[in-house]
Amino acid sequence: MxxxxxxxxxxxxxxxxxxxxxxxxxxxxxxxxxxxxxxxxxxxxxxxxxxxxxxxxxxxxxxxxxxxxxxxxxxxxxxxxxxxxxxxxxxxGHPPKARTPEREGISGRLQRFLDAMPMIPATVATAMWDIVGWNRAARLALTDYEALPPGERNILRRMFLDPATRAAQRDWEPVARFLVATFRAGTARAGDDGRAAELVAELSAKSVDFRHLWKENAVQMTGEGAKTIRHPVVGEITFEFSSFAVDGRPDLRLMVYVPADGIDLEKMHRLCGSV
The missing domain is CATH 1.10.260.40 (lambda repressor-like DNA-binding domains)
Known part of the structure; x- marks a missing residue:
């Protein structure tokens, strides 16, 4: 009893x-x-x-x-x-909205995990698609985030405002739609502190494409998918990507990009200097 x-x-x-x-x-x-x-x-x-x-x-x-x-x-x-x-x-009956910790960046342990994947690009992103962690494979295959100022490491800004990033996508529109939908869902779950609204206002003013996609009101979980990029050194590479929660950091998610087949893996070996 x-x-x-x-x-x-x-x-x-x-x-x-x-x-x-x-x-x-x-x-x-x-x-x-x-x-x-x-x-x-x-x-x-x-x-x-x-x-x-x-x-x-x-x-x-x-x-x-x-x-x-x-x-x-x-x-x-x-x-x-x-x-x-x-x-x-x-x-x-339901969890609280995620709170963004005051600390920025990622732990040394998480960085060592990223670095342990020499042929698999991996990044850590916030709900706003700010990239706060990456490994060498991501720098070589995706974007050299280390060479960018922190304010330019936002994937939405790069996708809608940077012509080179847009041109590197074989299928730009599905990728852009995915980013906008996951951004809307992720920032709503995390609790909008005003920064998300500022980013929406900025992109709406500077990009007609973003403005149209934002009006669709689509929401989507990050989950899994595939994307093909045009690389200036090895040509097209297709990745299958997966998203993972970062335990203890509800504001972050780990994105892992696995080469889709043997040819794509061989291209990653060439990029990373292993062959």
Whole structure:
């Protein structure tokens, strides 16, 4: 009976567990205590909500909390990003919008993973299609991102505003449509902080093609696909690409471009200097 009750009130059980794990003295709360952790009124104080409302949440009463309240509780209880996501899942049935961390770039471990694929171009992109990580194969086959200023490493800007990038696509329109649709879906999921709106305004003013595609209101997940590029050294290369989430960085996704067949792989060997 007790297990069934706890399962029915997963939000309350999770809040109570995290409340009891905190060190009251370290957070500035004194007094003698019969139980570990913070008291309910102390959590309510830290979350800027009423003690009654917080008590109801632990007891499974009062209905579902708002995302704002859950965010406040996550901060008050000093939750990790994984714990915050779980709080939203048990509280309102869906994960929170992704938060872009303050740090920029990628970890050294992720960079070493990219570098371990000498013949397979790989990049790390934000929801806005800013490239923040790449390997040598990507520089040689796709774009030399290292030679570009950070503001010019945006794939949407390059695809719609740079004639050389456009000419390098054998099938420009499907690629452009894919980029716009995934940009719309990705930035909406991540939470638009204004930067996405600024990019849309800029591209709409400078590119008729972007303006037309944006008006289609298409959305698409990054997923998998294929693309062929025209390379100035080895000619056309076809890649099969796949997108992967970066654990712990919901603002990023890993894009891996695998040569489609033996001929394409041989061209990558030539580019990378292995034959």
């Amino acid at each position: 007790l297990d069934a009750a706890c399962d029915a009130n997963r939000l309350g059980a999770f809040l109570k567990d995290r409340r009891e794990r905190l060190d009251a003295a370290a957070l500035g709360f004194g007094g003698r205590r019969r139980t570990p952790g913070l008291r309910r009124e102390e959590v309510a104080q830290r979350a800027h909500i009423s003690t009654t409302w917080y008590t109801w949440l632990e007891q499974g009463r009062g209905g579902a909390p708002s995302p704002r309240v859950l965010d406040s509780l996550a901060r008050a209880l000093m939750m990790t990003e994984a714990e915050r996501e779980h709080l939203f899942l048990v509280g309102i």
